[in-house]
Amino acid sequence: MTGTGSDHTSTRERDIIRAFVDLSNELVDEYDVVDMLVRLTTNCAGLLDIESAGLLxxxxxxVLHLVASSSERAHHLEIFQLQRDEGPCLDCFHTREAVVVPDLAAEEERWPQFSRAARSVGFQSVHALPMRLHDAVLGTLGLFGDDPGRLEDDDLALAQALVHVASVAIVNEKSAADRATVNSQLQLALTSRVVVEQAKGVIAQVGSLAMDDAFAVLRRYARDEGRKLSDVAADVVARELSGDVVLAHARAVALLP
Structure with a gap:
């Protein structure tokens, strides 16, 4: 039988398979951890009934740091959460359990600053999932919705499964027991993200772009050139790669007008 509902289900199944293929490929190839985590948040935003995702x-x-987000709204809210030391993602990290908030308006007493800040930018619900590997909690994934409501259990399980695969990609099984190696991998991810943020700022300023658009331009250049996002970002920040060159590439591939 064919129909709109059937077509939608088939398309979503293909998207889910593609998301897992993207992440699983990181387990066998040399990978860019920041780009992989950005793909995780982007896939979650596309597959689930949410608007944005952010990963701490x-x-x-x-100490938690923002390393990936699917939108600038999520980016700024996650930063606000860290600065105020208050919010569902922090609680999720400390308790090692998922935090489900169907309606942020009902949580003013629990997280007064976070609740007001989230709703001021249009978010009405949030789900926070732990990023774990064995007994170590590596971080948390925040899923932000524009409408009140709880995600279906299947959607939460899907998001958690994607997070599990990403956790293994960050720290493979051979090094999971080696805390020094784990710390080295995590520190590399955090350092790389800082450089990516700086490069986004350079591209945004040179091209008079919004930060979301600047990131898309930077990421597309790295992918088309077959380079790591973090390496391209480092070259932009060091002025070894001109922002104009990156922007020209974006225009050549019709990413920008």
């Missing part, structure tokens, strides 16, 4: 990763001291 812990450094060796257990």
């Amino acid at each position: 990763l812990a450094d060796p001291r257990g």
Whole structure:
């Protein structure tokens, strides 16, 4: 039988398979951890009934930092959450359990600053999932919705499964027991993300672009050139790669007018 519902289900199944293929490929090839985590948040935003996703990763001291987000709204809200030391993602990290908030308006007493900030940018619900590997909690994934409501259990399980695959990609099984190696991998991800943010700022300024658009331009250049996103970002920040060159490439592939 064919029909709109059947076509939608088939398309979503293909998208889910593609998301897992993307992440699983990182297990066998040399990969860019920041780009992989960005793909994770983007896939979650596309597959689930949410608007945006953001991922916080812990450094060796257990301090959380933002490493990936699917939108600038999520980016700024995650940063706000960290600055205020208040919010569902922080609670998720400390308790090692999922935090489900169908309606942020009902959580003013629990997270007064976060709840107001989230709703001020249009988010009405949030789900926070732990990023774990064995007994170590590496970080948390925040799923932000524009409408009140709880995600279906199947969607939460899908998001958690994607996070599990990403966790293994960050720290493979051979090094999972080696805490020094784990810390080194996490620190590399955090350092790389800082450089990517700086490069986004350069591209945004040179091209008079929004940060989301600047990131898309930077990422497309890295992919088309077959290079790591973090390496391209480092070259942009060091002025070894001109922002004009990156922008010209975006225009050549019709990413920009």
